Amino acid sequence: MDNFPKQIVVAAAVVLNHKNEILLIHGPKRGWEIPAGRVEKGESISSAAVRETKEETGIDIEIMRFCGIFQHVRESVCSTLFLGRPTGGVFKTSTESHEIGYFSIEEALNKITWKGFKEQIEYCINRQEPFFIEFNN
Template sequence: MKVTKHFLTAGAVILNQQNKVLLKKDPHRGWELPGGHVEQNESLKETAIREIKEETGITVEITKFCGISQEVSKGRCNTWWLGKPVSGEFKSGLESMEIGYFEIEQALQMIQIKEFREEFLKCLDEKDHPFYISFI
């Protein structure tokens, strides 16, 4: 039996007090939720907090685990969280050409990758937590 290597990531839906969602614009994938790869000796929750800070400049508090999505053909498992902003100012960079808070309906139109929209909607549907979805 062949053991395959999988990559683990953590991302989050960050909602501010006006119930607007934090998005970043990746130079290749377009608008998306912030998140990234888990580093050695780092918890999944710590990864989400670190990645959001690195990609957006915003310090967040993670409030809830939402679920997992698996990208089967890419060997990637994504963990999803809900959170809220605590402090910080937008900071763009190589991974984030633009950053902003957007109304949920607007965000759904901005996110062009179908799987990203599905993950976002699953995170918002708290009665379905924890969720598991897979993409081929």
């Protein structure tokens, strides 16, 4: 019997371009959101954020700083967030992203329908110190 706790670790990137616009994807499950995905075995969390952004958008990024963690306790999911900037690549959709674009912060927050995604962006943009947010709902 396996009694060891199991957590899902997600890496996400709030990518801001030189116009201070946010990179968003529109996927089939959750609508508009930031690029994110599960960290693979043997992969660093920051590398996962870079990889997921490339896979979902076609855009290469550089991590600027670690922002913080949102932990969904009941679901055993830890979402790690990074602030990044684009360094190259071209938009390329995937099965996880039917649309891709850069949007002003206000427009991006209006497009996103999941409250948790809005909070993640706001925390990354508005806080200079790393944060840790726990929730159960």
